[in-house]
Structures are given as C-alpha cells and as structure tokens.
Amino acid sequence: MKTVNVNDRRFELSVPALEIQRAISAMAKRINLDYRDQSPLFLGVLNGAFMFAADLLREISIPCEISFIKYSSYAGTASTQEVKSLIGMNEDIRGRDIIILEDIIDTGLSVDHILREVKQFEPASIRIAALFFKPEALKKTFTPDYIGLSIPNDFIVGYGLDYDGFGRNLADVYKVISEQ
Numbered sequence: 001m002k003t004v005n006v007n008d009r010r011f012e013l014s015v016p017a018l019e020i021q022r023a024i025s026a027m028a029k030r031i032n033l034d035y036r037d038q039s040p041l042f043l044g045v046l047n048g049a050f051m052f053a054a055d056l057l058r059e060i061s062i063p064c065e066i067s068f069i070k071y072s073s074y075a076g077t078a079s080t081q082e083v084k085s086l087i088g089m090n091e092d093i094r095g096r097d098i099i100i101l102e103d104i105i106d107t108g109l110s111v112d113h114i115l116r117e118v119k120q121f122e123p124a125s126i127r128i129a130a131l132f133f134k135p136e137a138l139k140k141t142f143t144p145d146y147i148g149l150s151i152p153n154d155f156i157v158g159y160g161l162d163y164d165g166f167g168r169n170l171a172d173v174y175k176v177i178s179e180q
Contacts, residue, residue, distance in 0.1 A: 006167040011174030023148035028059035046070040048103035051160035104132040108140035
C-alpha cells in the first residue's frame with residue numbers, strides 16, 4: 001500500500017489520481033449537458049478546490065466564467081464548527097446561474113454558510129458541485145447537485161486537500177492511518 005507522511009501523520013492511498021480524473025470528467029459531462037443553453041458562473045471555494053476547479057473547467061465546453069471565494073472552518077484534522085469568510089465575492093451575481101465548486105463536503109457547515117450568503121445576492125439558481133462527499137458526516141439538509149465521489153468519513157489529504165496547509169500538492173488522495 002502506498003503511504004505518505006504529512007506533518008506528524010501517516011496516510012495511505014485512498015483515491016488514485018486516475019479515479020479522481022474520471023469522476024471530474026463524468027461531472028463535467030453532466031454540467032455541460034445541464035447548462036448547454038446557459039453561461040454559468042463557477043465559484044471555486046479556496047484553498048481546497050483550486051485543483052478541482054482547474055481540472056473541471058478544462059472539461060467544460062459551454063460558455064462560463066469562474067471566480068473564487070475563501071472560507072475556513074478547519075484547524076488540524078477537525079472542524080472548528082465556525083465558518084469564517086476570508087475572501088468574499090466581487091461579482092454581480094444577481095440573475096446568474098451559480099455553480100459552487102467545493103473540494104469536499106463533510107459536515108456541510110461551510111457550504112450551508114456559503115449558500116445563505118450567495119442567496120442574498122439573488123442569483124437565478126445555485127447548484128453545488130463537490131469532488132468528494134462524506135454522506136455519513138453531513139449535518140445539514142442539502143445534498144450536492146454534482147458529486148464526484150462519495151467517500152467514507154476519513155480524514156484525507158491530497159489533490160488540494162490539506163493537513164495544516166501541507167499535502168495539497170499530492171496528485172492522489174490519502175487517508176490518515178496513524179500518528180507518528
């Protein structure tokens with residue numbers, strides 16, 4: 001089993017890069033079909049969704065725009081249960097079709113906060129695209145509209161996801177196996 005060390009933790013391979021790319025391609029095909037007569041604005045949630053957003057947008061064939069917002073709700077391997085806005089929206093989204101791009105949805109607290117904030121700007125529609133979804137961890141009542149992969153409630157790093165800022169650069173996704 002392929003393993004990596006990130007900070008003080010050891011991780012084992014959970015989702016290989018090829019499986020991630022297949023999931024993104026399938027998601028892009030659905031979005032291209034669903035929005036074939038529209039020009040959505042993608043809102044990537046930094047920092048984690050930057051790799052996902054880049055790879056997804058390369059496969060989007062419809063006219064579209066992208067912007068980024070930044071929120072934080074994690075410290076180490078656990079959610080703080082508090083969502084902080086770090087970089088907000090600068091675009092006029094009134095009447096626009098919005099697709100929020102999230103790297104991972106676990107408790108759903110961050111996305112719930114983002115949905116409430118975005119709705120205040122009166123977009124025509126809001127959909128959520130999550131590369132990874134942990135259904136057993138979800139504490140809110142929404143479900144993402146586009147899901148790349150449903151995964152167990154493990155702490156993961158790689159492909160944009162981090163552990164205290166490290167591990168985002170890994171092409172594969174790894175799950176924590178032990179402390180060192």
